[in-house]
């Protein structure tokens with residue numbers, strides 16, 4: 274009886290309603306580890322002996338020409354595509370190649386696709402609320418009884434993505450950039466350990482790009498963030514470590530200055546980008 278009464282108390286926080294931190298073990302190494310990963314489509318190697326290590330809390334930018342394998346790499350990490358060979362580990366405990374997409378997502382790997390997919394008719398707050406309810410670790414039938422802690426998490430998310438003032442407005446009225454931030458906020462509701470972000474600034478204004486740079490650099494440290502992006506100005510503004518993919522494997526890795534001055538990178542990618550910009 275007292276349990277039923279406590280269920281009716283909206284301000285009571287139930288431990289089982291609040292997602293627990295992902296059990297990923299990073300004590301002995303990186304948060305993400307890909308070794309000798311290869312995947313072929315009809316005999317064509319889209320990923321070819323790829324090795325990649327992402328440290329816990331790191332912000333990594335992945336660049337590379339069209340067809341380099343960036344999207345396929347993300348698909349492999351999230352379980353959408355199975356590699357032919359190689360290993361993919363999340364921390365030292367989770368072999369991602371033995372898990373399906375929902376299992377990988379529930380471990381704390383969130384993916385932001387290029388196109389924002391927010392619920393336009395719902396308010397900004399409701400979008401975040403729904404994203405939290407989608408968390409399988411929260412008992413779905415009880416999400417209507419929002420605890421104070423859950424509400425605090427949404428408020429915190431609103432603050433992080435800079436949309437507090439627009440919390441009660443329908444998401445449909447947001448600018449393209451604001452929709453992108455809302456979707457990042459929706460991912461954050463699931464408390465990810467690793468965020469994979471695909472071309473976050475495509476179609477954004479300069480000002481929105483600056484705000485996105487602040488947002489992503491602010492997230493790093495709290496979670497690991499992998500950003501795939503073609504806009505070199507943006508990459509330069511956020512980059513610590515940059516990985517250059519080419520023909521499915523790592524061509525170069527280092528600081529932006531190091532990779533930008535690498536003759537191989539200039540030849541296959543940055544040279545072409547510069548030509549495009551000048552055209």
Ligand SMILES: Nc1ncnc2c1ncn2[C@@H]1O[C@H](COP(=O)(O)OP(=O)(O)OP(=O)(O)O)[C@@H](O)[C@H]1O
Pocket residue numbers: 314315318319337338339340341342343344345346
């Ligand atoms: N399902 C598939 N079937 C056949 N070929 C595929 C498939 N997915 C990807 N490819 C091919 O694999 C290669 C790598 O593609 P991918 O989309 O991963 O590159 P990318 O680096 O993300 O490119 P972009 O910058 O254009 O998004 C490309 O040549 C692509 O045509």
